[in-house]
Amino acid sequence: MIQKLKLVLLLVAVAGIGSAYGQVTVGSDVAPAKAALLEIKSQAADATTNVTSTKGGLGLPRVNLVSTTTLQPFIGTSDTEWNSTNQAATKAAHAGLVVYNLTTTGDFKKGVYVWDGAKWAQIGAGGGDATAAEKYFYIPSFNIPLKAVGQTDQINLYAEYVRQFTQTGNTTFVSSNASLTKIPSKAAGTLYTASELDYVVTYYDPNTIENVTVSTAGKLSYKVKSQITSPASFLNVVFVIK
Numbered sequence: 001m002i003q004k005l006k007l008v009l010l011l012v013a014v015a016g017i018g019s020a021y022g023q024v025t026v027g028s029d030v031a032p033a034k035a036a037l038l039e040i041k042s043q044a045a046d047a048t049t050n051v052t053s054t055k056g057g058l059g060l061p062r063v064n065l066v067s068t069t070t071l072q073p074f075i076g077t078s079d080t081e082w083n084s085t086n087q088a089a090t091k092a093a094h095a096g097l098v099v100y101n102l103t104t105t106g107d108f109k110k111g112v113y114v115w116d117g118a119k120w121a122q123i124g125a126g127g128g129d130a131t132a133a134e135k136y137f138y139i140p141s142f143n144i145p146l147k148a149v150g151q152t153d154q155i156n157l158y159a160e161y162v163r164q165f166t167q168t169g170n171t172t173f174v175s176s177n178a179s180l181t182k183i184p185s186k187a188a189g190t191l192y193t194a195s196e197l198d199y200v201v202t203y204y205d206p207n208t209i210e211n212v213t214v215s216t217a218g219k220l221s222y223k224v225k226s227q228i229t230s231p232a233s234f235l236n237v238v239f240v241i242k
Contacts, residue, residue: 027055060100060112068107068120068190071097092117107184136240140164144220144235146208146227157237158194158218165191194218198240205233 023032025039032039041052066072071094075081081090095117101108112123139161145153165183167173184190199214204222207230211223220237 027053060098062102063099064103065099065101065108065113065120066103069118071115091115098123107190136238139237139239144209144222146224146229149224149227152211152221152223155220155222156218157199157214157220157239158197161218161239162191192239192241196242198242200238200240201235202238203234203236205230205235208233209235 023037023039025032025041027040027042030041030044032041039052040058042055043052045052064073070077070082071090075090080086094115097115099113100111101113101120101122102110104110108120109122113120114123115121139157142160142164144155147153163170164173167175167181182191194217197218199216199218199220201212201214201220204212206225208224208226208228209222210225211221213221215221
């Protein structure tokens, strides 16, 4: 009898382990979708609307994030996991961590943030992917040199964007907000990288320059056709967010 009881307990334990490592549905006894390890739903997907819950949603933990580039307050900068030996692995291990941030200081806004393996990025309005209205922007005005007729010159459009959108090194950068040291392009308060943008010239004066090309790195090349300018001698450049 004792041996039979032990056998039953062993089978229950094995079954429990199998369940712990299987797929899980929270909120109902409806099986989760095939690719979901964890799914929250109160009903099977409605055939018309695809709705899977009429009872509620996921309540994310509400936290006060400290820095866009650290995992505080969960892991302190003096913790073993954050030392020079372990920091890279710690950052990578937490990629995909999602929270609702309450902090409104520095580069943070209230909202949902995800740790991307290197920094916190806001999801949705004000962060993450650009909305339809934010898919492009114009680079501010700047002068291009016309050194000599027939000469081919190059302008780094991306570098010009960084220079004008950043206070450091820009003596003509003036703002109504003294704490604003750069014009943030993304939720984390950072500028776009060169590889995150496409560069489009929508107009140039063909009487002044010719053979105009733009590289994927944002470098504009042109050949000087004439040093005589007119009201039509300007260049329109649009940065398109990929």
